[in-house]
Structures are given as structure tokens and as C-alpha cells.
Amino acid sequence: MRRPLLHKLAAAFGAAALLAVAPAAPVRAAGEAPPLPDTRFSFEGLFGTFDRASAQRGLQVYMEVCANCHSLRQLSYRNLTGIGLSDAQVRAIAATVQVQDGPNDEGQMFERPGRPSDRFRRPFPNDAAARAANNGALPPDLSVIVKARAGGADYIYALLTGYADPPAGVEVMEGMHYNRYFPGNQIAMAPPLNDGQVTFHDGTRATVDQMARDVTTFLAWAAEPELEERRALGVKVVLFLTILGGLVYAVKRKVWAEVH
């Protein structure tokens, strides 16, 4: 009678060890941001995948809006085949930007159209230039932004749609903007999205909500391009281990049968 108790305890200890760490995850400054709205994204859940059309629209939002200030330095244009673009489309997208190359035979740097192997072009040559152009604030690189913020994709979507007039009595500093979800509520980034700001190739209406959702999907893919492959492999691994576990347990029972 003591044994089963201990077995349960052992299991509980393991589970508790995992659960106890949940609060270890990000702690937001006290009493500031309201709870994030629970946005339904295609890539959520154990088996979610990236909505390719949404991610492609998100790429368009990034290229036409965000890329004016935010870099995406960990990604190359060639990676875009991951959201369902063809090689020709990727080449065409890369060619729309001018990138610096060199030095050439004369020792000079020169500009040329982008190639799929190029990294996403950075809007500013360095952080100081980025700050100088943005009122002293540094627009963060967006490559892993979804992994780098508590709340992940939900937070990015909430931030993009969270601009509002400040409540009575809240003083917003010069050059800052009120945002319900930004820690401290005062963000240097002006509301980036306005209805109809981009014209989607697929005819989808470009509402703020739609653009925020699409660019969040794109950025979630940018942060975890391996996500679909990872989960697909995970399913196989867990299935394999489950079957193996059954077999090993059967062997164990047989081996121990004569002792018990």
C-alpha cells in the first residue's frame, strides 16, 4: 500500500517540476498591461501550420510598411520559399531592393539588385542611424521578435492593434504614442497600420486587423521557420517511442514474470 503512494508521488514530483516552472516564464512589470486578447492563429496548437496566403500577405505588409524602419537580418530572401513562394517569385522580390556589394576590382562598394541569397536589406546602415531617424528610439530587429516577447504572436498582434487615445489623466510624452499593450503604455512607434494602407495582391481587404494578423503570421514564421517540420517530426518520434515503449514494457513483464 505504500508502494503505489510512492509511485504517485514520483509521478507528481516530475509533473510538479514541470509545472512549477510556469511562473518562471516572463514576468511583466506589475499592474500595467491588460491581459492579451486570445487571437486564433493558424499555427497554434500541437498541429497548427502557417496559413501560406496570410503569411504572404504579411510579407507584403512587412516589405511595404515595417521594412521602412525594422530589419529582418536573420532571414535571406531564399527563405521565402518556406511560405509557399516559387523560386521565380523569390527572385522577383529580391530584385526589388538594391543591396550594397563589394568591394569590386577597383576597391569600391557598389549597389546591385538583390538576389535570393542576400539577407533581407536593412533599412539603416547601423543602430545609430536608426536612432537618429526615429527620434532616438531603436526599431528592434523583427527576425525572432515573436519568440522574444512574452505572449509571442498574441502580443505582437495586440500591440499592432492596441493603439488608442490615452485615458483621462494619462500624460503621453512628446513623440510617444499610447498603446494599451506596450509595457508602460508609451511607445515610440507611431501607429504603423491604417485601413487600406496596402493593396493586397489577392484582393483581401486591408483592414488594420487583417494586416496585423497577416504580418504577425509572417513574423511567427520568420521566428520559427522550422515549426512545421519540427511538429511533423515530433509526431513521428512520439508515435515511435509509444510503440517502442509498449514493446519494451512487454519484454520487461516477461523478464520479470519469474521473479515476481
Added chain:
Amino acid sequence: MASGLHQSDFKNPVVRWIDARLPVFTMMEKEYGTFPTPRNFNYLWNFGALAMVTLLIMIATGIFLAMNYTPHVNHAFDSVERIMRDVNYGWLLRYVHANGASMFFIVVYVHIWRGLYYGSYKAPRELLWMLGVVIFLLMMATAFMGYVLPWGQMSFWGATVITNLFSAIPLVGDSIVTWLWGGFSVDNPTLNRFFSLHYLLPFVIVGVVFLHVAALHITGSNNPLGIDPKGPQDTVPFHPYYTVKDSVGLVAYFVVFAVLVFFFPNLLGHPDNYIPANPLVTPPHIVPEWYFLPYYAILRAVPNKLGGVVLMFSSILILFVLPWLDTSPVRSMRFRPIARIALLLWTVAFFVLMWCGSQPPEGIAVVLARIGTAYYFAYFLVILPLLGRLERTLPLPESISRPVLRGGGPLPAGAAVKPMEKA
């Protein structure tokens, strides 16, 4: 057989030839084949093997990560992202390694807890236990330095906070910190040496694990009853009985590991570590990895810096003298009704401290951290020494085989004899 050669019993001529000159096969057969092991292990006895396997996984993945990692402040973060994106299955290597650290600590915490519950630290296993504590300390150092390598915000600020602890040492503290850093702040020299040591220490751990296992094979394993085997009827050969039982635990463990790696790879990490290190921006709330949180809570429970540092290190070092603090001759808590409750409360205190460590040091978290810290130490320094004298323990069973066998009757013929045929 020529004189000076080992008398080998192996039939295979190649194995026999080698074994006669270097009896590794005989050793393996003795230590992992016929090694007499108490027959009554429960699944908590899997965790030593699980820890061994995890160590090997960490070394294997780490070697391949090191091939693609650049220990330089300007390139470390990007090289890790390159591993995630451009190295074939690099994301798998890195996620296995990062989550492997967490799994390693879960396994080792259970392993240590099992030692605490069943009195595995008591005579004659004191040195075995102390070697285990050495492994634990080495693991902590290795994990800490490994967390610095991706050079994210938590890497940098965690390194800054932890190395700064040494500045609490009177007189020479600041010099020691400069010496640890290789400069006047956490910077490139710090990253370089942490990388070097992070690669070195796991192999030191392998060495101490070897001693740990060697010591284990002198005293033999403890068991859930905490009484010594009285003869062959109380033991079974390690193979196949415990090789197969460890395999069951190992597969179950891999399922948990795989779910973490493939479906929740960042659950135990901190989002701030995906922000490149920036010495000019301090994160609002610096927290260590989850497995350090209880000690972090103890550190912050004391209003005095030196006091906190001393208490934090003492919380681990006290394990070295545990074999002498616990004065009870009874090993297993199954027969210690009061000590058992005290240990379960200690376990609760450990988790409470873990929670406190994750919270900003204010309000209820500080109060709970102080209570938790007080109980953590009281268990070792007051409760165990006193209980050894005061506690009325339950009667111990006569032998291992009696309570294990159904009906408790004499051994059925053949049950214990058959396994010996393996030899």
C-alpha cells in the same frame, strides 16, 4: 594460457584474446551483467541511468553545436540563429541541448530526492553521495556557463548578476570578479572563457560520474527498504532485470523529452534571451533558469549581500555533511513516519522557493522565501539530527525477499536461482 594474462571465460576467440590482455569484457560482465542488484527497486531507481544517458546526449549534441557556434560577442547570437536556420537539423540539435539541460536537472533532482527519501546517503554510501554532490555542483556551473553562450539579454545579465555575487567576498571580492570576467565587465573575454569551460566541465563530470559509479559498485545499491541484501535470494543480476527496467523508464523519459523539444521548445526558456545582449539596457526583471530559482530565492531572502551569498552556497554545500547530520540508523523513510513528513515538507519548501525565485523580490514572495529558506536549513540542521534520537521508527522487515514475494513465504524454488544461470 600464458602467465600474466587474465583468465578469461569468454568463448568468442577475439573477445577472449582481448579480454585476456585487457579484461574490459570481464569488467563489463561483472559490473553491468551479473552485478547483484536488490530485487525490489521501484522506478525511482531509473533516474541514475536516465542522468547518465542525458549526460551523453548533452555531450553529443554539444559537440555538434560547438562546430557551428562562434564565441564572440558580435557573432554569438547570430551564429546560434544560423544553427537554427541554416545548419541541417540545427534546430533539433539546439533544442535538444537547451531542453536537455532542463531535463538533466529534473532527472538529477528526482535522483537526489530519491537519495534523500531512502537514505541513500547513509553509511556506507557517504562518499558515493558526496561524489554525487560534486557532480551536481559541476552541473550547475556548466549549465550556468552554457546559458551565457547564446549571448541574449538573460545570458548577459544573468552572467553579470551571478559573477557579481563574488564581489560580496570581503577585501578580495572585486579583484576576484575582475579576474573571473577577464576585464572590467562581462565582455568578450568572459564569453570566451565560459565557452572553453562549458566544453571542458562536462568531461570532468564524466570523470566524477565514473568515480560515482565505481563507488556504487563497491557498496552496492540501496533499495526502497533501506536494508542490506542478506543473500542471493534478495538480489537479481543487473542484466537483464534492470537493463530492461531502465529501458522502460528511458523510453517513457524520451517521450516527455520529445514532447518538450518538438512541441514546446521554448516553454522553459525566457523570451528575453531572444533579444541580443545589450550592456546598456537592463531587463526589468532578471531571472535565472528555472532550475536555479530555489537558490536564487535563498540568495534574495537575506537582506545582506554577503549573508545571502553564503546562505545560497551553504544550501548546496550542506548536502556534503548530510550523512553525519542525519543520525538515524534507519535509511528508508518508509519506516520513519515523522522524518517522512518532514522531508515531504522540505520538498514543498523547495517548490515554494522555486516560485519565490521567479517573482520580483517584494511582498509575499519575500516572506515565503524566508520561511522556505528557514525550513530548508532547519530540516538538515535541526530536524534530522533530533529525529535520529527522538523518532520511533517502524520495525524493519527481516529481508528484502520476504516483503517482496507475494504471501511473504519462503522463496519458490528456482526464482532466484534461475537468474544466476546468466553468469
